[in-house]
Amino acid sequence: MKTAKKLTLRDIAQAAGVSPATVSLVLNGKGDIPGVTRARVLEAVARLNYVPRSLKGGSEGGGETLRFLKISKHGHTVNRDHSVFISDYIDGMSAEATRRNYTLEVVSFEGQAISAVAESLAGAPISGVIALGTELTEDDIRLIQGIGFPTVFIDTFYDVVDANFVDMNNEDAVYKVLSRFRSHGFQRIGFVASHVDTTNFRLRQDAFFKNMARLGLKVRESDVLSIESTHDGAYEDTRVLMEGGLDLADCYFCTNDIIAYGFMKALKEFGVRVPADVSIIGFDNLPQSATTEPSLTTIEVSKRKIGYLAVTILDDLINAAESQPSVKMLVGADLVLRASDGQDVPRPRAMPHKARAVKRQPAE
Amino acid sequence: MKTAKKLTLRDIAQAAGVSPATVSLVLNGKGDIPGVTRARVLEAVARLNYVPRSLKGGSEGGGETLRFLKISKHGHTVNRDHSVFISDYIDGMSAEATRRNYTLEVVSFEGQAISAVAESLAGAPISGVIALGTELTEDDIRLIQGIGFPTVFIDTFYDVVDANFVDMNNEDAVYKVLSRFRSHGFQRIGFVASHVDTTNFRLRQDAFFKNMARLGLKVRESDVLSIESTHDGAYEDTRVLMEGGLDLADCYFCTNDIIAYGFMKALKEFGVRVPADVSIIGFDNLPQSATTEPSLTTIEVSKRKIGYLAVTILDDLINAAESQPSVKMLVGADLVLRASDGQDVPRPRAMPHKARAVKRQPAE
DNA sequence: CTCGCGCTTGTTTACTAAACATGGGGAGGA
C-alpha cells in the first residue's frame, strides 16, 4: 500500500473495488455507470483526497458545461410570476444535459445590460450557451451570438436572424384558441395583448389577426385590448378599462395566463361572470390555472420539450466539425380545456405509446 | 459439437469466437460492435444457417425500419431534374438512421393517389414514416398522418397542421437574396415564380413580398413572373414572355434553380447578358449551378441536415412513452456566391470547429 | 388437456481488459 507516494487513479480503483477504467469514467462523467458504483468511487475519492491531474475545463466532477442565461432585462415577463416555466425549461434542459454528459449551469441576469451578459461569456470555461430570449431584441441576440460560443435561444423567434431558436408555435396555438372560440359560435372575439414588447407577444398578436382572417372572422378594433403583463398591472389596467365603460366582446384570448388572471379578477369585481358573460382563454398553463375561479382554459406548450430540444440542438452544434446552418424549431401547442371558456369536462390526454427501452427519451 | 440438435445463439458465439452477448447485440443491431466483429458473427450465422427464434418486426439483420415515402403526385417538382436533392435527403436520413440502428427503406409513388400511399402504410412492418411533402396538400398530410405511424414531413411546411415538419427556412433564404440584390444597389427587384403550386413555392412568394416590404423596397407587379417549373417549361415560358416584350427588371430571384436555368437560357437567346444586363439568383444549389454559363448564384439549404433532423425527430417520436407535441423545424440557408448575380469571387466556407469524439455528428 | 415449474435460450447492463493517449521524470549530452 502506498503511503508517502502520490495517489493515482489506480489507488482509487483498488479502494473502491472497481477497475481504473470505471474510476476514469466516473470522474469524467462518461459511460453507463450505475449510481451505486458512482457513489462508491466518489466516496473513495473524497476519503483519500484524490486530486485528479487536471482540474481545468470547468466544474469538478463533470464533463463539459452548458450555460443557461436567464436574462431579465426589464422584468415585465421574466419575473416571479413566471418562475414556474423557467423551472420547466431548466428541467427539460437539465435532464437532457445530464443524459449527454454535460453540466448545466444557470446564470441569472436581472436588469443588466446585454453587453454585460455578453462580456460574462468571453473566456468562460463552457462549451455552449442556451439563452432565454423572452425579453431580448434582435440586436441583443446578435450581440450574444457574436461572442462565438455555440448558442441556442429559447422562448423567442426571429425568422431572418442567423441564430438557432427553439420556441413555441404561436401560430398553431392561436389558431387552436380561435378555432375553439369559433366552435362555441362566438362572433366578437377579443384579444388581450400587453404593453410589454416581447417577440412571443408580438408573434401572438400577429397570429391573432392572421388567424382571424384565416377563419373568416372580423376583428373589431375595440376588442383588442392592451394591458400590463404583471398580475397587479393587468388587474389595474382592466379596472381602468371597465371604469371607462368597456364594451365587452363575447370572449377574449389573453396573451398569457398572468394577464388572464388579472383580467378575470377585475371582471369579477364588475359583476361580469366568466364564462357565462364572457369566455376567456389564456396561454402558458401555469399551475395556478387549474385552481383559479373559474379554472382557466389555456394553451400549454411543453417547456420541458423546448428545453430538451435546445440541448439537443446545442449538442449537435458543439460536436459539428464545421459551421452548421442555423436551425429554428417550433413546438406545437395543446389546448387545455377547463371551465373559463365554457367547457364542461376536460378531455383525457392521448393514450400513451409503448416505450422503447434503452433509447433516450425526451423528459416530460 | 452439436450435430442434430437445433442451433442456438451460443453455438454461433462459439463458432465466431465471441460471447453470446456479442452475437445477440449484433443480431439486434445494438451495442458498439466494430465492423470486423460484426462481420465475423454474421459470417458464422450464414455458414451455420442459424435462424433466430423470432423474425418478426421487419427486415432481417436490422433493428426497426423507417420508411421514406418519395411522393410525386404530378411530377412538376419531384422529377429527374431534382433527383439530386432527393438523393441528398436520403443521404442525410440514411446516415442518421444507420447510426440509430434503423433500416431506412425508400418507397416511390409516382402519380398515385394519396389514398393509395396511405393504404400502403396500413399494417406495414415499420416503426415510422418520413414523407417528402413537396407536392402534398394539407389534406394529403392529414390523410398520411391519420394512419397512425409516427410521421415527419420534409420539404414542406404548414404552420397550423398538427404534424411534424422539417423544412428549409424560406423566409431566411429570401431575405438573404433580397439583401444581396439591395447591396448591389438594384431598384427593380423581380421574382420568377412558378405556376406549380407547392408549399415551398408559396412560402417563397409570400416571403418575397414580405421581405421586400421589410427592406423598404417596392414591388412592381410586372416584375413578378410566373413560369413552368421544369427546365423546358421554364425556357418556353420565358421565350413567350420575351417575345411579348417583357420589360426586364434589374435582377430576378428565381424560385428554384431549374427555373433559373431555363430563364437564363431564354434570356441569352434574346441577347440579354447575365449578370451584365440582368442579375439572377436561384434556389437549391443543384450541382449544375456551378457549371451553368454563367455559374449560378443560388441559395443552398443543407438537405442532408434536413434528412438528419427528420430522423432525429422521428426517433424521438418512436421512443416517446406518450403523445408528443408536434414539432416544426426550419433549417437556415446560405447564399452561394457565383457569377450570375455579378459577384466576383466566391468567399470561402466558415472555418471548421474541432470535432468532438464519440458524440454523434450530423452527416454533412 | 392445461397449468406450473424448471431449464434453456436470448437480452441487456455494468463493468473491465487491453489498447491507446498523454504527461512527467530521469538521464544524457551539449
Place this chain on the structure above:
DNA sequence: TCCTCCCCATGTTTAGTAAACAAGCGCGAG
C-alpha cells in the same frame, strides 16, 4: 545547468463479456 529525448507511469476509451435478468419452451403432473 539546461534542454531534449525516451521510457514509464498514469489516465482514457473502446470493444467486448460476465452475469443478472427476461422470455419462452418443454415436460410432467394433476
